[in-house]
Amino acid sequence: MGMTFAEKLLAKYAGLKSVVPGQIVTVHPDHLLAHDNASAIIEKIKPELNQYGIYSKSLPVIVLDHVIPASSEKIAANHKAVREFVKNFKIENFFDIGFGVCHQIVVEKGLALPGKLILGSDSHTTSYGAIGAFASGIDRTEAAALLLTGETWLKVPNSIKIVLKGKLKPGVYAKDVILHIIGDISSSGADYCSVEFHGDVDQFSVDDRFTIANMGVEMGAKNAVFFVDDVTKKYLKSIGVSKSAYDSIYPDENASYSKELEYDLSKIVPVVSCPHTVDNVKPVTEVAGLEIQQCLLGTCTNGRLSDLKVAADILKGKKISANVRLLVLPASKDVLEKALEAGIIETLVKAGGIILPPGCGPCLGAHQGILAPGERCLSTSNRNFKGRMGCKDAELYLASPATVAASALYGKITDPRDVMK
């Protein structure tokens, strides 16, 4: 019997010829991601760190991104503790505030590569499937144990094959595709599973694949992966990664899947995920006209150059509605620099956008851009849970950068195809 991507990769990391779904294997991941929560992680194991040290100084990747710059004395002290840990244990991969959202950094800096196994103490670690890595989220306790031992257990997941066929229509983007899929199979539709994307995927850039893999966890997936192709190779070359640095893993043709789904991309329309679950997905035409008070453009889901450009193309030479606050959150310093050079930031600021420092910003409701009771926000981020942006009596809608930009113009949810004509 042939093997899926997840089976091949986990067999490789377990040192076995083959594995089957349900089997538990012991693995040593290539990297362990932590962010602001690194302070809580190291706090758990202070005596052990002093006694045994860390497993490897190249294992952890630490990015300060969640509450940056520090919003309180307590957060500042946490950041300080992380910096001291990094210095004391000579951690090789540390990115202080301002570099960007951890997931963007891990990919941009070539730390996640095809065929690698990455675990991260953040649910959106699934993002690295965009370039063919197996990447999955874990909690702080497991991150602490990994720091000490470098190993953990993983259950070999069942795999779901999603075949994307046809071509997207103008005004429809990768974000619409993944929201459409989640709306179809539900927030738990891929629970515990490895999701593989097949079919006409060469139309999706690495930025697009990032958006889709990032939201894999919103349907419960353990990992969500696109296989290495010319698009991946070109991207990796552009960030200075040589072919010898990675291992392209492909599933066998006769691999066995627990579910196979096919979507006709030409039939997908711009959609909006409505409160308070990500799978509450409706065509934008059904919610068009709903007034909004805040728009968020960016985050680890949609904060890359191509995302900001789509929005800037819609907003160029125009002003957003006076009733709306448009917060712009580039995914990284690198993205911000490129957007500055391309005039995208100028366009967004002149249209009324407010630029936030690259990081997680308002997405998780810990600081910046918190909503008031009764307010509505349309965001390119990945979650619309009740209370997600700091207020349980606010409403969050999720959409593509094009839909967010078009909606910012009118202060109400707007079909991007109406302004792109």
Added chain:
Amino acid sequence: MKIWKYGDNVDTDMLFPGKYVYTCSKPEEIKPHLLEDLDLSFSKNVKEGDIIIAGKNFGCGSSREQPVVGLKTVGIKAVVAVSFARIFYRSAVNQGLLLIECPEAVKAYSEEDEVELDASAGKITVGGKIFSFPKLPKEIIAIVDAGGLLEYTRSKLKNKSKK
């Protein structure tokens, strides 16, 4: 013993709001905000030995561990649900919180029903009807029996340094 009944997709923001994630990490800091946006009465009235019964996809969302640490701290004996989200499930193993995936038991439950749990026998009784649930794999039982992943790791390190 009280049963706390909730629906589908109880997410990590309902269990522990994101605004506290980077300022509250210790059990005593977590408790007052536990389930704050879902059920304000929970943290005030929950007692050791209580059980949560919920629908599908319990614990979906973030990898934050405050929900699990919090439920363990207040003495929740088990969460019985139709299904659990993956990271939450793993986190429960790491803290030694018992999760029971048993759709039949959830379906059978109605208010005021007596619930009895015999974890070692893998049996749960709801309103007189007995349901069984599968045992955890041995690799995972070893972590739970050690008192959670950190204790398990500590003893592993100790044995290693002895050798």
